[in-house]
Amino acid sequence: MNNVTKDAKCKILLIEDDELDRVAFERLVKQQRLPYNYDTATCFEQAKTILGSDRFDVVIVDYLLGDGTAFDVLDVLEHTAAQEDCPLAETDAAGPAVILTTGAGNEETAVRAMKAGAYDYMIKDLERNYLKVLPQVVEKALAHKKTEDALKQYHNNLESLVKERTEQLAEEKELLSVTLSSMTDGVIAVNTEKRVILFNKVAENLAKWRSQEVQGKPVDGVFRFIDEKTRKSLESPIDKVLKSGNMESGTDRDALVARDGSKCPISATAAPICKNDGTTIGVVMVLRDVSREREVDRMKTDFVSSVSHELRTPLTSIKAYTATILRDPNMPDKTRHEFLSVIDEESNRLKSLIDGLLEVSRIEAGTVKVVREPVDIAAIIDQVLPALRPIADKKNIHLETDLGDELGRLQADESKIRSMITNLLNNAIKFTPEQGEVCVSVRLQAQELVIRVSDTGIGIPKEDLPRIFDRFYRVYQPDRQMPGTGLGLAIVKEIVNMHAGRIEVESEPGQGTTFTIFLPLDSQAALYS
Numbered sequence: 001m002n003n004v005t006k007d008a009k010c011k012i013l014l015i016e017d018d019e020l021d022r023v024a025f026e027r028l029v030k031q032q033r034l035p036y037n038y039d040t041a042t043c044f045e046q047a048k049t050i051l052g053s054d055r056f057d058v059v060i061v062d063y064l065l066g067d068g069t070a071f072d073v074l075d076v077l078e079h080t081a082a083q084e085d086c087p088l089a090e091t092d093a094a095g096p097a098v099i100l101t102t103g104a105g106n107e108e109t110a111v112r113a114m115k116a117g118a119y120d121y122m123i124k125d126l127e128r129n130y131l132k133v134l135p136q137v138v139e140k141a142l143a144h145k146k147t148e149d150a151l152k153q154y155h156n157n158l159e160s161l162v163k164e165r166t167e168q169l170a171e172e173k174e175l176l177s178v179t180l181s182s183m184t185d186g187v188i189a190v191n192t193e194k195r196v197i198l199f200n201k202v203a204e205n206l207a208k209w210r211s212q213e214v215q216g217k218p219v220d221g222v223f224r225f226i227d228e229k230t231r232k233s234l235e236s237p238i239d240k241v242l243k244s245g246n247m248e249s250g251t252d253r254d255a256l257v258a259r260d261g262s263k264c265p266i267s268a269t270a271a272p273i274c275k276n277d278g279t280t281i282g283v284v285m286v287l288r289d290v291s292r293e294r295e296v297d298r299m300k301t302d303f304v305s306s307v308s309h310e311l312r313t314p315l316t317s318i319k320a321y322t323a324t325i326l327r328d329p330n331m332p333d334k335t336r337h338e339f340l341s342v343i344d345e346e347s348n349r350l351k352s353l354i355d356g357l358l359e360v361s362r363i364e365a366g367t368v369k370v371v372r373e374p375v376d377i378a379a380i381i382d383q384v385l386p387a388l389r390p391i392a393d394k395k396n397i398h399l400e401t402d403l404g405d406e407l408g409r410l411q412a413d414e415s416k417i418r419s420m421i422t423n424l425l426n427n428a429i430k431f432t433p434e435q436g437e438v439c440v441s442v443r444l445q446a447q448e449l450v451i452r453v454s455d456t457g458i459g460i461p462k463e464d465l466p467r468i469f470d471r472f473y474r475v476y477q478p479d480r481q482m483p484g485t486g487l488g489l490a491i492v493k494e495i496v497n498m499h500a501g502r503i504e505v506e507s508e509p510g511q512g513t514t515f516t517i518f519l520p521l522d523s524q525a526a527l528y529s
């Protein structure tokens with residue numbers, strides 16, 4: 001049965017198995033024109049169905065229902081509220097306010113029902129006097145329901161705010177951790193007790209510790225700093241910051257000693273982490289692996305000293321021979337001629353060294369032009385060999401050529417190709433001991449000239465192979481460092497690149513070395529294809 005008043009404010013479900021009670025309720029609503037929009041259920045099962053499909057502000061329930069009790073109804077309501085996927089529970093509103101009606105002598109049950117979630121109870125009497133106060137009780141229940149609704153709404157708002165903020169924080173944390181892990185520098189943060197609170201991926205690689213292993217650990221046990229040269233321990237920039245309160249850097253000789261004892265040249269800068277009021281709460285340190293920079297520095301220093309040496313040696317002998325000639329006007333012609341030849345030879349050495357330096361600086365400045373013309377590679381080799389043969393002969397080195405019958409016409413810069421072959425052959429002779437062999441061979445393969453310069457010399461250690469084309473790089477030979485500047489192969493590689501070719505090297509220490517150059521016949525076409 002359904003009765004909708006015109007001015008329905010309150011939606012009620014009356015669950016009552018006693019027909020007389022139901023009729024009395026309906027009469028009351030009608031007589032007093034109560035603004036109720038109500039449904040009735042005559043037993044628990046019916047109530048359950050109705051409650052599963054509709055929402056109410058107030059439920060008035062009789063304690064005993066024949067097929068159940070008011071507790072079963074409270075159970076259903078509690079269950080509905082707990083079900084997240086239930087459309088009826090998915091609202092900002094609280095559940096209905098439950099008013100329990102029960103016969104006299106059942107007060108104890110009524111109190112229990114209130115504990116189970118009912119809002120109020122009414123004791124039924126035979127004359128049904130309780131109905132007189134029902135409107136007030138319903139009104140109070142409604143007011144209570146409104147408060148509950150507001151509370152629930154507030155709670156929901158708060159919950160979504162917390163959820164939103166938590167998601168935001170998680171996003172910010174994720175962003176920070178992605179930023180830190182994609183940094184190319186190591187980042188480490190410690191608190192004022194010097195315990196690690198942050199350790200990014202690069203720091204892990206440098207110190208050889210995993211971030212989880214060092215969290216909360218004293219940083220002094222994780223790595224330390226030493227002077228690269230003296231190997232003495234150095235004060236960490238973190239300690240310096242904690243003392244001074246300012247940003248601090250290490251020295252340009254710092255090395256970091258990792259977990260496994262390995263040392264890495266490092267640049268370290270640390271800064272205090274301060275709160276808004278200026279108190280220091282920790283230190284953040286940025287670490288950068290500077291092995292490459294230090295290596296370049298070392299190469300430059302080596303270069304300056306070897307260039308000075310290379311320049312001084314021929315100059316010294318030029319000076320000495322000139323002084324001797326000047327001192328002795330009666331020197332026999334033969335001797336004078338011999339001395340002048342030495343001066344000439346040494347001047348040539350000086351010239352080629354200075355040419356090399358100029359060539360490199362021109363390449364660096366990008367001012368080198370490639371003049372392409374048809375080049376006869378066999379003729380170039382024939383021109384180069386006579387100048388090198390005397391040096392090879394001095395060491396009893398067998399200098400051999402192996403030129404294919406058909407070599408095509410190479411479009412290239414003749415003087416550069418000549419300098420490239422001279423450089424490679426010079427090295428081959430220089431790094432090959434007495435009685436050795438040096439061979440230059442040329443073949444035409446699939447429109448490419450394959451030029452191979454091989455020797456039976458001292459070879460190049462595997463670890464140096466990737467670096468030998470770097471400017472100024474020379475393999476370190478503690479016992480007998482050969483004369484040179486480390487520029488030759490850098491120039492060779494540049495020349496090969498200018499001609500759209502490639503160079504490969506194979507070497508076995510103590511056995512020999514082979515450089516192979518592949519040059520497209522028409523490098524211009526190859527460059528733009």
Ligand code: ADP
Pocket residue numbers: 427428431455457458459460468473474475476483484485486487488489490513
């Ligand atoms: P330089 O010969 O002036 O030292 P290069 O740039 O020509 O400089 O060569 C770089 C380094 O490569 C040499 O110092 C040497 O250690 C190594 N190298 C070059 N060619 C050979 C070779 N044929 N056999 C052994 N080592 C070589």
